[in-house]
Amino acid sequence: MEKQTPNTTCNDRLCPFHGQISLRGRNFKGKVIKKFPKRVVIEFDRTIFVQKYERYSKRKTKLHARLPDCLKDEISIGDYIEIAECRPISKMIHFIAIKKINNSEGEKIQ
Ligand SMILES: [Zn+2]
Numbered sequence: 001m002e003k004q005t006p007n008t009t010c011n012d013r014l015c016p017f018h019g020q021i022s023l024r025g026r027n028f029k030g031k032v033i034k035k036f037p038k039r040v041v042i043e044f045d046r047t048i049f050v051q052k053y054e055r056y057s058k059r060k061t062k063l064h065a066r067l068p069d070c071l072k073d074e075i076s077i078g079d080y081i082e083i084a085e086c087r088p089i090s091k092m093i094h095f096i097a098i099k100k101i102n103n104s105e106g107e108k109i110q
Contacts, residue, residue: 008070008073009070010068010069010070011069012068012069012070014066014068014089014096015068015069015070015096016068016084016086016096016098017068017070018068018070019068021086021087021089021096022086022087023084023085023086023096023098024085024086025084025085025086026084026085027082027083027084027085027098028042028044028061028063028082028083028095029044029080029081029082029083029101029106030042030043030044030061030063030080030081030083031043031044031078031079031080031106032075032076032077032078032079032080032081033062033077034077035067035075035076035077036067038066038067038069038072039064039065039066039067039093040064040065040067040075040081040097041062041063041064041065042062042063042065042081042083043060043061043062043063044060044061045058045059045060045061046058046059046060046061047059063083063095064092064093064095065081065083065093065095065096065097066086066089066093066095066096066097067097068096068097071097071099071100074100075097075100079100079103079106080100080101080102080103080105080106080107081097081098081099081100081101082097082098082099082100082101083095083096083097083098084096084098
């Protein structure tokens, strides 16, 4: 998996760049809708096929992701970010924010 190490460093144990945790599984891109200390919530659209009407329906997915200390100043609400799956860190968190993507690129995803 491709890793782009941020310029800053941190002492976060659960940081994929400076800590011990490894990333595996799936990646998602989405818009940050909430920010907490060490955690962000992202939201993105997905389409599902409805057989009865033979059409696609748009649903939203929300995912909680850990925010490493080295990215906490860079990422704020409204930004588009990429998250990667890791082992479950807590009941809700099994993703880590890995990088910010620029907004024009992010709007294409939505
Ligand atoms: Zn870090």
